[in-house]
Amino acid sequence: MKNYIKSIKNDVINYRRTIHQNPELSYEEKETSNYIANELDKLGITYKRQSDNYGIIAYFNVDNASKTIAFRADMDALPLNEETNVNYSSKKSKCMHACGHDAHTAILLGFAKVLQEFKSELKNNIILVFQPAEEASPNGGAKAIINSGVLDGIDEIYGLHVWPEANVGEVMVKKGAMMANSDHFYVSINGKSSHAAEPHKGIDALSTACNWVSNIQTFISRGLDPFDNAVLTIGTFNSGVRYNVVSELTKIEGTCRTFSSKTRDYLENSLKNSLEALDKAYGTNSVLDYQRGYPALINNDEAVDKVVKAIIKSDLKVVYKDNASTGAEDFAFYLQKYKGAFFFLGTKYSGCFPLHHPKFNIDEDILLNGILVFTNLAFNNANDD
Template sequence: MVATTAEAKSFHPAAIRPEIQALQDSLVQWRRHLHQRPELGFREVQTAAFVVSKLQEWGIAHQSGIAQTGVVAVIEGDRPGPVLGIRADMDALPIQEANEVPYRSQHDGVMHACGHDGHTAIALGLAHYLTHHRDRFQGTVKLIFQPAEEGPGGAKPMIEAGALQNPSLDAIIGLHIWNNLPLGTVGVRSGPLMAAVELFRCTILGKGGHGALPHQTVDSIVVSAQIVNALQTIVARNVNPIESAVVTVGEFHAGTAMNVIADTARLSGTVRYFSPQYDGFFKDRIEQTVAGICQGFGAQYDLDYWKLYPPVVNDPAIADLVRSVASAVVETPAGIVPECQTMGGEDMSFFLQEVPGCYFFLGSANLSQNLAYPHHHPRFDFDETVLGVGVEIFARCVEAFCR
């Protein structure tokens, strides 16, 4: 199914500077090189090597092997000043690509189905531009090429390895190529942009038996069905209706035969929310719900609950900077989309907990070219015009912040 996305919109005349327009063919080449060679989280060996080869070619100082496969590059302007971080994730997904294009994945069962190949190409384009135009900014730009955003998460290990130090960042900015918005738009807002991601796995331990003799059993399927229904009331009856939250049970496994009552059932799911006030709330409420129902039916349970990513929360001042910069590139007001929140999660959130910053969406869908399939779809692809737009917006962010 193709995403319901409006047609691509236009850019301001001459919004993309000639030096970046001249990079467009290279940006496409780099992106397609990476697209053909996708790698899963913490296995981005070829990807990191490609990034390092370009940094070496351009004489840019860098460190590699950070949090296994991460790379950090440092580019200094011609005068001292603030330090701005730019983050790009590099990993792919365990998806078999269905696109019939010359640059389709050469790695069976692995695909760049979320645009991270584009993020890496954009960051390389910015590196090329900045190192040839150091006179246009003061201070330092730190490019963070991060592994494993899709899981288990590479941002936190990079932070623990010192990626935000030497020099310490004053702010950080990142983007996500976004097929939920058309080319020529930018989604940017202050405050929460993406949701916290928490996960749970629960095993219900009952007592099995004959399907015709339920009174001799503790039916784990009946208990689990009650739990699934009750979990839906947590958001409906415990969360302020003005707030947004989701509790989803995505897996339910039980039983081996039609006439056997299962002694064990397993279910798992995810929790999403924006407001930090709910940190810890869902874990406690889910366990209370499971425990109460199991007690009522005489069952036991084993519950695992863990936090994956906190919510992505943008600093208002840095979001204003990005919004101002983007307004000079895309046609306004339609090109700036403030209501762009999503219950999707992102480990950019860990960087934003440490340093004020902004994460924004860069519209990349183009229905007229059949480039509007959703993220994580086996036919995901995007309008590569967005690559130069991403470099331009990043360059303007650097020049606006580092002055």
């Protein structure tokens, strides 16, 4: 199989570059979905399209299967102008595969070729999930796939993400919590306008909000166990209409990243209670809209052990991640319902840029690494292992 996988390298690179040149945002992946379907048709692979989104589910069923294993790739892009200057750059303004979903989809298509070529050797049923809208937090595409019931009865599910913090040839794994709960909050602090020369006649929503933003950082530094990791970040702060007018309204947006339900509840309640106290102290009228996004991604220990075996069999290096990432992934929804694991595929090279950067790119050698790991999970994963 390894020689066959090497032989399809150019095909897989072509998959990736075609998708990269034609990116589509979340819930707009019509042409990407059509491209995937066309390639599956060429291979003679059975698949079904999701009725209410652009997801595609491909099936490889065998007689007397030991189990059913699912593999997932996401396909949506981000609203960025690409700055890589490669000859396969995005053809679209403000739309780019800056998170590697083009690579994920190409890997799954390449894996589909392997499965079709060696289907007679399969002992497990395999389901491939080409998922839209991973970037659409809090309502990412995983929810629709799960709710459709197409994965009911599966035994395991696996997914990967290209990772510029790990070197090419490395695959990063972690048992338990690997990625964070990701929540988005909006705050409106309403005061009372007045002339800047007579601030005592108004209620300054700007200075009040500044105090609040500074004080809420103590929720983590003084309210949490030092070993309970969490992040609270304010991303936007907008206030005021003119230099000589006391601001009447401040609007703030931020995010909380946590790894447990207890800490998640604590931060949401602390934000709510602190705004109530602010209003009592300063006379403001504040509103909190706290939106829970993706849950923490919790890997199953046994599934991680299987990933490790697959990495070693692929002649790649296993790297155990010490700390969970504060990033988020809607693959977490699958792991709330099904046994499985998510892992990071190293793509670090000299001069590489981070995920979600307009200059982000990958070393395309890693595409075959992803296929190798998936292949070893599919063909060397029986009930008695």
